[in-house]
Amino acid sequence: MNTTNENIYTDLQQAVFEADMDLLATAFENNPDPRQALEALTKGLDAVRKKLGDYRSSVAEFLLCVDVMRAGLRQIRDNRPQDGDMPVVVIGVVRGDVHDLGKNIVAGVLEAYGYRVVDLGRDVAPLEFVEAVEKQGASVLALSAMMSTPLADMSRTIEICKNRLPHVKVLVGGAALDQDAAQSMGADGYAESAVGVPVSLKNVMNAGKTRASRVFVDYDKKLRVEEVEAASLPEQE
Known part of the structure; x- marks a missing residue:
């Protein structure tokens, strides 16, 4: 020792x-x-x-x-001193995927940083995510997928959330994703590593207070943060 x-x-x-x-x-x-x-x-x-x-x-x-x-x-x-003003984060693994090891670590990291985390577990349906966000009054929805097959459900979850709760920020991660996939699905942020999630989440939350509307963080390149201004984003159909 x-x-x-x-x-x-x-x-x-x-x-x-x-x-x-x-x-x-x-x-x-x-x-x-x-x-x-x-x-x-x-x-x-x-x-x-x-x-x-x-x-x-x-x-x-x-x-x-x-x-x-x-x-x-x-x-x-x-x-850690408890801060009642910290955002509520609803987290889970999307429907069709039961790999929750990474999600569990991310949930633990967020709790260590003082976030209030509501963990829905694994194999979670799109409406279940959105209803939990509404019920908990969450500011952030964090979605995980380790396989490519559930990505359609992840995209659908983001679509429903953005339609019903446009103020909620959506953060995605998992082995099946990269920055391009996250952006194409309409996510507000992407984090590649569990330890980097709090930084990515902070940037996502702060993006609403600036001109930036998307924040993507590549943790393999020393936390390079790319902010894409709303004016430069393609229009959503």
Whole structure:
């Protein structure tokens, strides 16, 4: 166990990489900075993901590391002062897709940042999403898809939401998507990585206060933010 303040984050990263709940708990006893803690946890999970991709780890081992990651996210959330003014985010995996691991991590990251998250789970129908947004008074709808087959339902969900609740911002992500696909479906934002979602969401929310009407963030290019002004967007049919 490292004892210096600087090395707390090394311990957090190592805790995820080694699926070590005890090391995680000990590191959080030193009250790490929430943002740096989130970055360290993410680095640990990225290292495990690479190990899995290189066939040096099993899926079962990876899932144990994910459990430690999520426990760390809960610690950040519980240690963070609650802000009643934070937006409500409705999140879920679209109908036809049952892969919810990434969605679960995104939900945890958003909660760690203080957002109020309503998680609808997986295989969620378009109207179920929109009705939940209405019921919860949510400002943001976050949609996930890991496969390409449910993208038609994702597009339909966005269409219904924009028609009934034009003020609601829609953020999308998942392995089946890229920036072009997100933009073509009418989403307000796209995030490629879970840790980058709060930044993308903040940009999406702020876009309504500026001339920009779409914000897309590419996290493989060091958070390059492209803002497309409303005047330059194609007209919606």
